[in-house]
Amino acid sequence: MKSRFALVGAAAVVALSLAACGGGGQGAGSNTLEVQTGVAADTNEMAALKAIAADFEKANPNTKLNLVPAGTNYENDIKVRLSSNNIPDIWMTHGWSLLRYSKFLTPLQNEPWAKNLVPELDPVMKDASGALYAMPTNVDITGIMYNKDVLAKAGYKPEDIKTWDDFMSAAEKAKANGVSAVYAGGKSMAGTILDHVISGAFTQNGLDQMKSGTFVADPYGQALNLVGKWRDAGLFNPDYSSATKTDMSKALAQGQALFEFGPSPIADDAIKYNPNAHIGFIPIPTLTGAPSYLDxxxxxxxxxxxxxxDVSGAKAFLAFLAKPENETKMAAASASLPGLTDAKSTPGPLSSSYDEYVTQKKTQTVPYFDRVYLPNGAWSTMGNGTDAVITKQSDVNSAVQQMASTYKSLYGQGK
Incomplete structure (x- = not known):
């Protein structure tokens, strides 16, 4: 999912630059590669990455890896590094290897592992000529996360949620049971809600127009109206404005939330708070009557x-990371499916949902809306507008007009 990192001040940028000193990039020795990991120091992903890096260094004693953990301002810091031409040897592209970073990256489609890219990633990671610019350690496939026990107490089964009316009915029952029907982690997660819902508001013709430079307002407004309907029904958590992504994990784990919109690690973190929690995801209904989908x-x-x-050394590390056993470890550490087809999926809190909807039912998947149909830089407007609707600081029409203006301005810059 696109990075939702908040932009912060210059002090954090300086901290990242200092962390990079002694690493690779523009100022390091040729045998040291700077890796901007994009993951926090205390995560399972970082632990797995460190272990794999240590194995790589043993096998390649002339190459050292400087793994730099991410702060809360990773996206902005990478922008600063690129604009100042102080570029890391390797960096995590947080959803934007093609549309934002491809001009800075070495094409990788001819690497041996590239033939194993999972098909779902083709539309968002390959350009029209088939060029590929990053090696994925996982793929984000998700729908609406839910607590199975809370849904059952409300009198519903997952297969009962076929439409947004079904969603509302179950949500209202959960609310009557004293549960937050839709739990969200404040402003930083607001855009994620709309990003999940909005693809199901557009027809294919509308999506084609969005991709070609014409902003289509009506379906965008319909998706925001749906979010506003949830707000008016009191379905959001009372502490929405102060809640965090960590709070989302806790609420999901402790049966205080029915539905949540967010990346799969939220479910993985939830299990840490309650190992006995029963969590899954369901496909996302549409507003057009088309079949449900997964993002x-x-x-x-x-x-x-x-x-x-040392491009060859950097490629060698990615090839090492792409080994099936290492790809499997990285995917497991993020509670996600592997990004390459020769790796194995491992059990996790969402395994049964993956098996049912991805493997067995082969539910259609669609790319995250913002990464394909909005120009680079529009994510903050999407998040701010959704948050403003949820908190009643703005009406839907104003939020739509703000996005239309942002779209027109940024799309023109991109051309």
Missing amino acids: TGERTAYGVSKTSK
């Missing part, structure tokens, strides 16, 4: 800078 996209993926002093 998919690039999540943790690593690209190699064109300006690295």
Whole structure:
């Protein structure tokens, strides 16, 4: 899912630059590769990455890896590094290897592992010519996460939720049982809600127009109206404005939430708070009457800078990371499916949902809306507008007009 990191001040940028000193990029020795990991220091993904990096260094004693953990401002910091031409050898592209970073990255489609890219990632990671710019350690495939026990107490089964009316009925029952029907982690997660819902508001013709430079307002407004309907029904958690992504995990784990919109690690973290929690996801209904779907996209993926002093060494590390056993470890650490087809899926809190909806039912997947149909830079407007609707600081029409203006401005810049 696209990174939802908040933009912060210059002090954090300086901290990242200092962390990079002694690493690779523009100022390091040719035998040291700087890897901007894009993951926090205390995560399972970082632990797995460190272990794999140590194995790589043993097998390649002339190459050292400087793994730099992410702060809360990762996206902004990478922008600063790129604009100042102080570019890491390898960096995590947080969903934007193609549309935002491809001009800085070495093409990787001819690497041996590239033939194993999972098909769901083709639309968002390959360009029209088939060029690929990053190696994914996982793929984000998700729908609406839910607590199975809370849904059952409300008198519903997962298969009962076929339409948004079904969703509302179950949500209202959960609310009557004293549960937050739709739990969200404040402003930083507001855009994620709309990003999940909005693809189901557009027809294919509308999506084609959005992709070609014409903003289609009506379906965008319909998706926001749906969110406003949930607000008016009192379905959001009372502490919405102060809640965090960690609070989302806790609420899901402790049976205080029915539905949540967010990336799969929320479910993985939930199990830490309650190992006995029963969590899954269901496909996302549409507003057009089309079949339900799942969202998919690039999540943790690593690209190699064109300006690295050791492109071959950086490619060698990605090839090592792409080994089936290592890809399997990285995917398991993020509670996600592997990004390459020769790796194995491992059990996790969402395994049964993956098996049912992805493997067995082969539910259609669609790319995250913002990564394909909105220009680079529009994510903050999407999040701010959704948050403003939820908190009643703005009406739907104003939020739509703000996005229309942002779309027109940024799309023009991109051209």
